[in-house]
Amino acid sequence: MVKHGFFVLLSLLIGALTATPSRAQPADPLDLAAGAVVLSFTTQYDKGQWSALSLIDGTPKTGWSSAKGRAVPVTFVIELARTYTLDSLTIDNSTAQERKYPGISARGLTVHAATEGPNGPWTPVLTAEAAQGKRTTLPLPAGTRARWLKIDVTSNWGHGAYTEIMEIEATGTPVGPAPAARSVEGVYATNYNLMLVRQDGDQVTGCYDWDHGALNGTTDGRVIRFEWREDGPQIGTAIMVLSERGNVLNGLWYEGGALKGIWYGPRAKPGRRPKCSPPRQGALAQSLERTGEAIIYGIRFDLDSARVRPDSARTLGQILKLLQNRQDLRLTIEGHTDSTGAASYNRALSERRARAVVAWLTAHGTAAGRLQAVGMGESVPVADNATPQGRALNRRVALKTQ
Numbered sequence: 001m002v003k004h005g006f007f008v009l010l011s012l013l014i015g016a017l018t019a020t021p022s023r024a025q026p027a028d029p030l031d032l033a034a035g036a037v038v039l040s041f042t043t044q045y046d047k048g049q050w051s052a053l054s055l056i057d058g059t060p061k062t063g064w065s066s067a068k069g070r071a072v073p074v075t076f077v078i079e080l081a082r083t084y085t086l087d088s089l090t091i092d093n094s095t096a097q098e099r100k101y102p103g104i105s106a107r108g109l110t111v112h113a114a115t116e117g118p119n120g121p122w123t124p125v126l127t128a129e130a131a132q133g134k135r136t137t138l139p140l141p142a143g144t145r146a147r148w149l150k151i152d153v154t155s156n157w158g159h160g161a162y163t164e165i166m167e168i169e170a171t172g173t174p175v176g177p178a179p180a181a182r183s184v185e186g187v188y189a190t191n192y193n194l195m196l197v198r199q200d201g202d203q204v205t206g207c208y209d210w211d212h213g214a215l216n217g218t219t220d221g222r223v224i225r226f227e228w229r230e231d232g233p234q235i236g237t238a239i240m241v242l243s244e245r246g247n248v249l250n251g252l253w254y255e256g257g258a259l260k261g262i263w264y265g266p267r268a269k270p271g272r273r274p275k276c277s278p279p280r281q282g283a284l285a286q287s288l289e290r291t292g293e294a295i296i297y298g299i300r301f302d303l304d305s306a307r308v309r310p311d312s313a314r315t316l317g318q319i320l321k322l323l324q325n326r327q328d329l330r331l332t333i334e335g336h337t338d339s340t341g342a343a344s345y346n347r348a349l350s351e352r353r354a355r356a357v358v359a360w361l362t363a364h365g366t367a368a369g370r371l372q373a374v375g376m377g378e379s380v381p382v383a384d385n386a387t388p389q390g391r392a393l394n395r396r397v398a399l400k401t402q
Helices: 006-014 052-056 283-291 310-325 343-363 388-394
Strands: 037-041 074-092 108-114 123-129 135-153 167-174 186-190 193-200 203-208 213-219 223-230 234-242 248-255 258-262 293-296 331-336 371-377 396-401
Touching: 037 052, 037 248, 052 074, 052 167, 052 248, 074 108, 123 135, 135 167, 193 213, 203 310, 213 283, 223 283, 223 388, 234 388, 248 388, 283 293, 283 310, 283 396, 293 310, 310 343, 331 343, 343 371
Parallel strands: 331 371
Antiparallel strands: 037 074, 074 135, 074 167, 108 123, 108 135, 186 193, 193 203, 203 213, 213 223, 223 234, 234 248, 248 258, 293 396, 331 396
């Protein structure tokens, strides 16, 4: 599926079960998968590959560019999922188009931090230079605390029309308890038209006005992971993050295992409603009916364990209800992981976890003969494994009709 022309180029460039990964990955507080959101920016080249959102998409293969003639100054405000004590900030210019446009890399930087709100008060924490065409890791003053960062680009390396940054990263440690989960329910005016999101516990369902789109997934109250489906049928996955004030969505969408583009938008004005309606029989039932398979997020396990965590009950209950309503239905439960760790280990762990799902369903009244457990490990990714958000989407359950 190509929703806009620039996604063809983007796909060429990029081109577990829901659980804690079996091998922990260091979290980048400025990555979208960690809950970061680009709240504002003063300029961007387009609304796709060269947008401000590409600064936190987990890969320097895509990045931000200013609009023509607006090289500097530029300001970004980025919100973190929670307050962090930050140790360093990295500006990645390593894949900027220096050969084609010499001097396009960002150079002068001023960074401010805030803990009270996205409008400050701001504390200056860094004034420095980023290297031309390279990655630059800049240490921050000891004890730098931030929930919001304001990054001002004051100069580049000499290009008169454009400035580029391919990725911004950070290292740090969370401070205090995580913010309480909140509802992501509502209507959003996204770049793929109006989208309705409904929430029941940690489960999300909805629809959007693009090729009769429907979605089904899970949320922690900030990060939303879901499977999307459109006419065709066309199927993919997406990860989106809702800002603290609930007014901005940042997201990325995948199809065929590859990152295809960004998916974003503000909360819609009161009274605006999409033309679409969520599937009457539920998105899970619709997915199985239309294609014979469905992706499930929301079944959670302890680290390196096949023990189903109690907070998985609502998701498992959805599958159980479907089996109770369709006594003729037989399902294969597939476990999928990301590529972290050895392939043989991942396959064995995913099979144990798939069997644990089958055990839960049979313990709640489903005949064992209606279910089969298969461990796929990392062999069938639905997103790239090179980025945190791609790995998060690859850790999943897939249901398939027999």
